[in-house]
Amino acid sequence: MSALTTIGFDADDTLWQNEQFFRMTEKRFAEMLADHGDHEHIAARLLEAERRNLALYGFGIKGFTLSMIETAVEITGGEVSGSIIGEILAAGREMLGHPIEPLPHARETVEKLAGSYHLVLITKGDLFDQERKLAQSGMGDLFDAVEIVSDKSAATYARIFSRHGRGPQNSMMVGNSLKSDVVPAIEAGGWGIHVPHELTWAVEHAEAPVAAPRFRQIADLGELPSLVETIAKAG
Structure with a gap:
């Protein structure tokens, strides 16, 4: 590992x-x-x-x-x-122009992991809007890098995790979308951590890769630090 x-x-x-x-x-x-x-x-x-x-x-x-x-x-x-x-x-x-509404445990979880791991925000969408939301969130300084991409694929994660780390095999992607955040990260060789959200756009639906050894699902971000610790110890 x-x-x-x-x-x-x-x-x-x-x-x-x-x-x-x-x-x-x-x-x-x-x-x-x-x-x-x-x-x-x-x-x-x-x-x-x-x-x-x-x-x-x-x-x-x-x-x-x-x-x-x-x-x-x-x-x-x-x-x-x-x-x-x-x-x-x-x-x-x-x-x-809608104000940012952080999800439960978001900031505290990012704060706990910052410093111990290289943190990268990987988001897709309009450049100006994503930059606005990150600035309003107050979490921008907690990330070591920010990547705003047009789409998310295995190649996207392989490139980003090689640029900002030691490659996808040493990396983890955390997100609410199975299609964009989890499946392609696992296909690239990394960990894919699913944090379900009650609302998911139809375009982002995909089957959970339950048989994949590097797939995990947590109820909310508050569970992430302990999961990361478990995975890190196993590695």
Whole structure:
């Protein structure tokens, strides 16, 4: 077993709330277009647009806002009003300005591990928005490095953990998304620690790699320091 030296943390819905603001805005969007379908129908059309647009817009609020506009045009047959477009843009701006809400045990856990391990924040999404959230969280100084990436894959983790550590075999990734945080980190040769969040975007769903020797799941971040200690001793 290789010694654990580097720990990567996801940001959205791992260190602070994120998906709940998308769900709230989705509900508001469905209400704007209530004359053209029920919430479930409109949400499904929006998700279709988001999936189509990921390769063009990437992850984050700005792409979500553009997908809402595209969906509104499609659902209304091109007759969406200027006032509705204005409401959609306003909703997107509100999301970009929403205060950070740290998740339980986030700061205390990062503080406990800082200094003993090389900590790297690994998040995907819009550069400006992720930088804003990290600054507002007050946790920026606790990380040795920050990587804002367009997507997360095994190659992404292999590159980051080689740059900021001794390679993925000596590293761990902690996050709420099985698809983005856990599975590709394990595929790269590292540990994948799943911290479930009550809300997970449909695009991030994946099967838990329960048979993988380096997969672990914890109820919340408060359990992470003891798990890290156990893994470190075993290594």
